[in-house]
Structure formats: structure tokens, C-alpha cells
Amino acid sequence: MRKNFRGGRIGEEIRRIISDMLLRDLKDPALGGFVSVTGVKASDDGSYAAIYITKLGTGESGEIDEDEQREVVAAFERASGLIRHEIGSRLGLRRAPELRFLFDVSEVYGRHIEGIMNELGLVREKKRNTFAELNDALMDAGMIRIYPHENMDADTYGSAVALCLALREMGKDCAVVIDEKIPDNIIFLDNGCSKQASDDDADADIALLVDGADTERIGAYRASLFGSASKSMCIDHHASSKALCDYNYIDADAAAVGEILYDFLRENEIPITTPIAEALYTAIVTDTGRFGYSNTTPKTHRIAAGLLELGVRPNKVSNEVYQNMRMEKMRLEAAVLGTLKSVADGKAVIATLTRDMLGGTGALDEETEGMAEILRSIRGVEVSVFLRENEEGRVKASMRSKSYYDVSRLAQKFGGGGHIRAAGFTADKPIDEVVTEIAGILDRSL
Numbered sequence: 053m054r055k056n057f058r059g060g061r062i063g064e065e066i067r068r069i070i071s072d073m074l075l076r077d078l079k080d081p082a083l084g085g086f087v088s089v090t091g092v093k094a095s096d097d098g099s100y101a102a103i104y105i106t107k108l109g110t111g112e113s114g115e116i117d118e119d120e121q122r123e124v125v126a127a128f129e130r131a132s133g134l135i136r137h138e139i140g141s142r143l144g145l146r147r148a149p150e151l152r153f154l155f156d157v158s159e160v161y162g163r164h165i166e167g168i169m170n171e172l173g174l175v176r177e178k179k180r181n182t183f184a185e186l187n188d189a190l191m192d193a194g195m196i197r198i199y200p201h202e203n204m205d206a207d208t209y210g211s212a213v214a215l216c217l218a219l220r221e222m223g224k225d226c227a228v229v230i231d232e233k234i235p236d237n238i239i240f241l242d243n244g245c246s247k248q249a250s251d252d253d254a255d256a257d258i259a260l261l262v263d264g265a266d267t268e269r270i271g272a273y274r275a276s277l278f279g280s281a282s283k284s285m286c287i288d289h290h291a292s293s294k295a296l297c298d299y300n301y302i303d304a305d306a307a308a309v310g311e312i313l314y315d316f317l318r319e320n321e322i323p324i325t326t327p328i329a330e331a332l333y334t335a336i337v338t339d340t341g342r343f344g345y346s347n348t349t350p351k352t353h354r355i356a357a358g359l360l361e362l363g364v365r366p367n368k369v370s371n372e373v374y375q376n377m378r379m380e381k382m383r384l385e386a387a388v389l390g391t392l393k394s395v396a397d398g399k400a401v402i403a404t405l406t407r408d409m410l411g412g413t414g415a416l417d418e419e420t421e422g423m424a425e426i427l428r429s430i431r432g433v434e435v436s437v438f439l440r441e442n443e444e445g446r447v448k449a450s451m452r453s454k455s456y457y458d459v460s461r462l463a464q465k466f467g468g469g470g471h472i473r474a475a476g477f478t479a480d481k482p483i484d485e486v487v488t489e490i491a492g493i494l495d496r497s498l
């Protein structure tokens with residue numbers, strides 16, 4: 053029997069069929085996790101149907117970025133034939149509709165995600181506060197502990213130090229609680245603020261997160277200390293952040309937490325000394341990519357100007373942060389660049405690093421970070437591949453693409469994964485073999 057395509061019922065049937073298939077038949081890794089169909093719009097003549105899909109991210113917000121959205125859509129497109137076949141046979145259609153998959157970014161999606169997150173008990177949003185409310189809470193507290201996120205960058209660390217110095221000026225027992233080494237190029241900001249996390253930090257009146265709004269990125273031990281404080285507070289500029297602390301200030305328009313804190317200190321008439329200004333300025337310079345990213349606004353520059361008037365010397369900050377590479381790391385870059393190989397008519401480059409080469413430069417394993425980005429910056433290069441032997445002698449690959457090539461699919465061929473523009477894998481083969489294989493694939497597919 054032929055079914056009538058008009059009305060929403062067929063759409064609802066298609067939705068149910070795809071939902072069933074998600075549970076049983078669709079095994080693509082990109083369709084794992086909380087992927088769901090939010091709606092189906094079928095055309096009147098039954099020739100095609102638009103399928104609206106969503107995926108819930110693992111972060112607090114539940115949202116996923118555009119690259120991941122494209123991955124989900126691409127995975128559905130790959131399974132399109134299978135899905136049409138199933139729709140055709142289950143609905144008894146001679147010709148199943150053409151399917152178009154769209155990532156649902158509507159408000160419905162937002163509500164849908166909120167619904168799922170509520171069901172899972174993931175969201176317990178609290179009140180968002182004003183600067184005055186934050187200030188009142190901080191001034192009432194005696195002991196305050198500030199938590200930068202792990203893999204500290206200059207925004208989280210500079211903001212933490214700036215606030216710590218300001219609160220010490222106000223007579224508070226304040227410290228920045230860390231559990232990792234401070235990166236060499238920002239340690240000049242410290243001014244005696246940081247301390248290694250220890251059990252007595254649990255007694256704080258206020259535990260304060262900067263540049264993050266949940267404890268996912270501070271490690272288990274510090275998260276337990278954070279949770280033991282009487283009150284929690286977060287100051288953040290990530291759009292995806294939810295208000296999960298007792299006091300919350302989240303401004304997604306701010307280029308850096310450093311910007312928010314500048315306004316906070318000004319509004320509450322807390323003096324900004326030169327070391328505080330320097331920490332805020334460093335936070336802003338780095339989070340805006342030296343005023344080069346699209347988050348840079350007129351306000352960013354006005355705040356930067358205000359900080360210069362408070363005694364910041366941009367040249368000093370620049371020298372500390374950017375002109376401060378270890379000689380060993382520079383030697384490492386030189387050695388890696390010495391292996392540079394151009395493939396696919398210059399649209400891709402591959403560079404390698406063996407254990408012997410690394411040993412020869414004296415650089416550390418973690419200093420190999422960022423090589424794939426450096427390689428991608430070459431004009432005309434769409435894909436960069438950096439291969440290195442790790443401590444276990446396995447080959448670790450990092451791959452980047454600039455604008456159209458999906459490196460996550462390339463990584464999947466080697467059992468790895470990642471995002472469209474950044475992906476990687478680990479292989480148990482000699483490094484030269486991996487180079488040859490990747491070069492072959494890139495030559496054919498670019």
C-alpha cells in the first residue's frame with residue numbers, strides 16, 4: 053500500500069525509523085553519544101525529506117562546535133542509502149524520499165538539548181550576578197583561593213594573579229592554587245601569588261574559578277578542594293559556560309577574563325597597581341592572539357590603553373611571553389623543518405621527528421606541541437602532517453587542515469580520530485612507512 057506523504061505523520065514515522073536505526077544499525081563513531089533526530093519535514097509529493105539532527109556534547113553546555121556538527125551530518129550522509137532503504141521497506145514505499153540532513157541549530161535545538169541535559173541531571177544553573185554582588189561576597193570573605201584551569205595559559209593565570217594581588221591589597225588571605233609547573237614565559241607575572249594545592253586550601257570562604265565555569269578542567273584533587281570551600285565563584289568568558297557556582301559572572305563578549313577583571317576592579321574602585329595591570333594586559337594580549345583574532349573589539353583596545361597608562365610596558369610583556377623560546381625548542385623546530393617534504397603538488401607537507409633527532413636537540417617531548425600548526429602556516433598548504441616517535445617508539449601523528457580537507461577521516465584510516473581541521477593517530481609502524489602511506493593518500497585525495 054502506498055502511503056500518503058502529506059501531513060506530519062510520515063515525518064514522525066521517518067523520525068522513529070531513524071531513531072531506531074541510531075540504536076541498532078548506524079555504527080559510525082560520529083553517530084555515537086547523544087545523537088538524535090529533532091524533526092522531519094517531508095515534501096508534499098514525497099520526493100524528499102529534510103531530517104533535522106542534533107548531537108549533545110560532553111561539556112557542561114551540551115553544545116558541539118561547527119566542525120563536529122559537520123562531522124555528524126557527513127556521517128548521516130554516508131549512511132543515507134542504508135536509511136532510505138529502511139524507510140522504503142518499513143513504510144512500503146516504491147521510492148523512498150531523497151534525504152537531506154541538517155544540523156538543527158534552532159531554538160528548538162537549544163530547548164531540546166536543555167531538556168536532555170535536565171533529564172540527565174547535568175544542568176543546575178544558578179543566578180548570574182553583578183559586579184557589585186561579587187564584590188560584596190569577596191569583601192565579606194577572609195580566605196579566598198583562586199583556581200586557574202589546567203594547562204595554564206596567560207589568561208587564566210594572569211587573571212588569577214591580578215585578582216589575587218588586588219584582593220591582597222584589600223587585606224584578604226588570598227592565593228592562586230596550582231598543581232602544575234607555571235609555564236616559563238608567564239612566570240614573570242607571579243609576584244608570589246601561587247602555591248601548590250594542599251589540604252588547607254579546603255578551608256577557603258570562597259573558591260574562585262577563572263577562565264572556566266566548571267571543575268572539569270582543574271583536576272580531581274583541586275576540584276575536591278574547590279568543592280570544600282564555603283562558597284564557589286566563577287568568572288569566565290566562554291559562551292558555552294553555564295552558571296554553576298554560587299556566584300557567577302560570565303561575559304561571552306569579553307575577549308579575555310582579563311577584560312572582565314579590568315572592569316570589575318574599576319567599577320568597585322579597587323586600585324590597579326602596575327603588576328596587576330601587567331597581568332591583565334598579558335591575559336588580553338594572548339587571548340586575542342596579539343589583538344589579531346576576531347574577538348578583538350574597540351573596547352579591548354580601550355582597556356589595553358588604560359593598562360598602558362597604569363605603567364605596563366608592552367615591549368617587556370612581548371619579550372617575556374613571545375621572545376622567550378628555549379634554544380633547544382628552536383633547534384627542534386630547525387631539525388623538524390629540515391625534514392619538510394612537500395606532497396600533493398604543494399597542497400600538503402609532512403615533517404618528521406625521530407627519537408635520535410629529539411635527543412640531539414635536547415628539547416623535551418612536550419616542546420613538540422604546535423609543530424603541525426607551524427607547518428600549516430605555509431602559503432598554499434591545505435594539510436600539514438607532523439609525525440614523531442614517542443617515548444614508546446610508536447609513531448604519533450598530528451594533522452591540521454586550513455579550509456576544506458577533513459583530516460579526521462584521514463586519521464580514521466589509521467585508527468585515530470579528531471576534528472575536521474585537527475586530528476591525529478598513533479601507529480605501530482616505522483615512521484618512514486607511515487610517511488609513504490600518508491603521502492600516497494594525500495596525493496590521491498587532495
Ligand SMILES: [Mn+2]
Nearest residue numbers: 207263309339
Ligand atoms: Mn580565556
